[in-house]
Structure formats: C-alpha cells, structure tokens
Amino acid sequence: MRKSERLVAATAATCLALAGVGIVGAQEAAAAGSGPCDIYAAGGTPCVAAHSTTRALYSAYHGSLYQVRRGSDGHTANIGVLSTGGPANAAAQDSFCANTSCVITVIYDQSGRGNNLTQAPGGGAAGGPDNLANATAAPTTVQGHKAYGVFVAPGTGYRNDHTSGIATGDGAEGEYAIFDGTHFNSGCCFDYGNAETSNNDTGNGHMEAIYFGNNKIWGSGSGNGPWIMADLENGLFSGVNQHVNTNDPSVSHRYLTAVVKGGPNKWAIRGGNAQSGGVSTFYSGKRPNVSGYNPMHKEGAIILGIGGDNSKASAGTFYEGVMTAGYPSDSTENSVQANIVAAAYH
Known part of the structure; x- marks a missing residue:
C-alpha cells in the first residue's frame, strides 16, 4: 500500500x-431518557399494565397518573406529571386537597390498555368494597420532586377484574414493584399482580403476584422477614418447595425493588435496593413441586394490596409497578433497576 x-x-x-x-x-x-416500560419494550417484553402515583413509566407519557377524591365535597381531580415522562405533579394534589382529606380513587394504567386499578369489591375471604388509600399518607421524593405513594392500611385494596393483555393460563409474564420495605405485616396478603377474575379462591396456580411481608403460614425465606415471595394461590412461595427457601433473604430496604416472573414450568424471584445497586436472584427454577402449579392457571385480573379472594389484613406501601407480556430477561430487569435507581427515590 x-x-x-x-x-x-x-x-x-x-x-x-x-x-x-x-x-x-x-x-x-x-x-x-427511557422509562421502565421503554426498556421492557426494547427487550421484547412490553408492559401490558403500568401503574404509578409517583412518575411516568414511559418516556413519552404525559397523561394522568391517578385520581383523588376530596372529603369536603366529593369532587375528584386527575393528577398528572410535571412534564412528559417526568414525576407526578404533587402540587396539584396539594392544592386540590388543601384543608380537607383526599383518597386515591383510580390508579391509571399508562400502557394504554385501560388496565386501571379502582376500589376492590368484596370477595370470598372478605366483604367489600375495600377502603381507598389516604392520598397523603405516603409522601416521598422522586426525580427531585415531591410525590405520593399508595399507603395500604389493613382493609385497603384495589382491583381490575376486566383486563386487557394480562397473561392467562400458563402464559409468560413479568412483574416488578417498588415498595416501602419498612412497611409490612404478617396479614394476608400485600400483593401486586395477577389474580382471579371472580374475587374467589379458585384453586392452586390461579394467581401469580408479588407478595411482600412476613407471613409464615405457607412459606418463608431466611431470617424473620419480611420477604419477597410469590402468591400463586393457596401458597406464598419462596422457591420450589412450599415451605422454607433459605436463599430468599429477609429484605427491608426503605425503597425495595421486588420482581416475580413466570412462564411454562419456570419462575423467579428477584429483589434489590431501589436506591442503589442491582437486583439479585433469590430463586430461579421450576414451578413448585405441589400439584396444581404446573401448568399454571392464571386468570388475568390485577390486584394491589389484597389477596386474590380479597383477603385484606395486610399492610404496605406501593410506589410503582408493571406487568409485562412475556418472560423478561435478567438483563432487561437489570436495566430497569438502573432506571429505578436513577429516579432517586428518597
């Protein structure tokens, strides 16, 4: 040359x-600049439900996050974001609810599928309708701005029995939620995820929801809890066995990332600190070795703060969560965790 x-x-x-x-x-x-649901979509497992009272979960989302109702006159207001893809406009809530009380009446689905969460009706375990969350009981800061989470006291619950796109049968799905890791109890059951459409216990494997708390009746992890487990109906599972999985640690981060995902004869539990670091895998393997859980019989309703049959003795705080179509990869979830950390909850 x-x-x-x-x-x-x-x-x-x-x-x-x-x-x-x-x-x-x-x-x-x-x-x-992406939101969690942008990351899931890029990974081939798009969100089919996206709920948050604190921020947009898509970079292009500019709609309402939730609705509040004030006690003084029963009027309602939708609370949106400060900017496209940004944090909640908490100042709008503060102004609307000034000098009176407010409850959260609707948590809107940002996915566009209409999978909104509203007041849970009664079910086989307890009558209803359930209580609505006090709109100011869980203040937080996200992306440098004031916001409010969903404070679930015992008796509080949200549900949607008529959903679109949520996994049914043995279909694959992923779920994550951000909880207050210091707010929990042993009541059944502080859940977010897939449940029965009839509000009744219809048998083993008819649910797949994230559970958080220190209930030991059906299963547990190491230590005294609380634990991230999966509510699969008639069992809170920490691994392949119905009882103890010592690899599922007690976790109590102030802001906790909790993950449950499931597909044909496989499922996993993952978790981490929503303020720093990554997510760890606490269980990944075959479905529980108990009859009724392989294949699964998921029904596709969505619950928050309650069990599938409207068991509502639980307590916890929810900030954001999604459900996906398909079984997300660990790498996709790791990227979502990085986005959560960058959101700077405190």
Whole structure:
C-alpha cells in the first residue's frame, strides 16, 4: 500500500471510530431518557399494565397518573406529571386537597390498555368494597420532586377484574414493584399482580403476584422477614418447595425493588435496593413441586394490596409497578433497576 493509500485508510478508520463513538453515545443518551416500560419494550417484553402515583413509566407519557377524591365535597381531580415522562405533579394534589382529606380513587394504567386499578369489591375471604388509600399518607421524593405513594392500611385494596393483555393460563409474564420495605405485616396478603377474575379462591396456580411481608403460614425465606415471595394461590412461595427457601433473604430496604416472573414450568424471584445497586436472584427454577402449579392457571385480573379472594389484613406501601407480556430477561430487569435507581427515590 502506497503512503497516500495508507493515509486515506487511516482517515476512514478514524471517521468510522468516531461515528461509532457517536452511535454508542446516542444509544446511552436514549437509554438514560427511557422509562421502565421503554426498556421492557426494547427487550421484547412490553408492559401490558403500568401503574404509578409517583412518575411516568414511559418516556413519552404525559397523561394522568391517578385520581383523588376530596372529603369536603366529593369532587375528584386527575393528577398528572410535571412534564412528559417526568414525576407526578404533587402540587396539584396539594392544592386540590388543601384543608380537607383526599383518597386515591383510580390508579391509571399508562400502557394504554385501560388496565386501571379502582376500589376492590368484596370477595370470598372478605366483604367489600375495600377502603381507598389516604392520598397523603405516603409522601416521598422522586426525580427531585415531591410525590405520593399508595399507603395500604389493613382493609385497603384495589382491583381490575376486566383486563386487557394480562397473561392467562400458563402464559409468560413479568412483574416488578417498588415498595416501602419498612412497611409490612404478617396479614394476608400485600400483593401486586395477577389474580382471579371472580374475587374467589379458585384453586392452586390461579394467581401469580408479588407478595411482600412476613407471613409464615405457607412459606418463608431466611431470617424473620419480611420477604419477597410469590402468591400463586393457596401458597406464598419462596422457591420450589412450599415451605422454607433459605436463599430468599429477609429484605427491608426503605425503597425495595421486588420482581416475580413466570412462564411454562419456570419462575423467579428477584429483589434489590431501589436506591442503589442491582437486583439479585433469590430463586430461579421450576414451578413448585405441589400439584396444581404446573401448568399454571392464571386468570388475568390485577390486584394491589389484597389477596386474590380479597383477603385484606395486610399492610404496605406501593410506589410503582408493571406487568409485562412475556418472560423478561435478567438483563432487561437489570436495566430497569438502573432506571429505578436513577429516579432517586428518597
């Protein structure tokens, strides 16, 4: 190769390298501006339900996050975001609820499928309708702005029995939620996820929801709890056995990332600190070795703060959560965790 040719080749290589840097930088910038549901979609497991009272879960979302009703006159107001893809407009709630009380009446589904959560009706375990959450009982800060979570006192519950796109039967799905890891009890059952459409216990394997608390009746992890477990109906499972899985640790981070995902004869529990670090796998393997859980019989309702049959003795605080179509990869969930940490809950 002549000297002039070598110069041309070197120049071209330099330009390609710089272009590559530009492409990588653009990808990193796009990822930094993505919401959890953008990340799940990029991983091939899009959100089919996305609930949060604290922030948008899509970078392009600019609609309402939730609705409040004030006690003084029964009027309602929708609470949106400060900016597209941004945190909740808590100031709008504060203004609307000034000098009176407010409850959260609707938690809107940001996925566009209409899977909103509203006041849970009665069920086989307890009558209803359930209580609605005090709209100011769980103040927090996210993305540097004031926001409010969903404070579930015993008797409080939300549900949607007529959903779109939620996994049924043995279909694959993923779920994550951000909870207050210091607010829990041993009552049944502080859940978020897939449940029965009839509000009754219809048998083993008819649910797949994230559970958080220190109930030991059906199963437990190591220590005294609380634990992230899966409510699969007629059992809170921490692993393949119905009772103790010592690899499922007690976790009590002030802001806790909790993950449950399931597919044909496989499921997993993952968790971590929503303020720092990654998520760890506490269980990943076959379905429980008890009759009725393989295959699963999921029905596709969505619950928050209660069990599938409206058991409502539980307590906890919910900030955000999603349900996906398909079984998310660990790498996708790791990216979602990075987004959660970057949201700077405190």
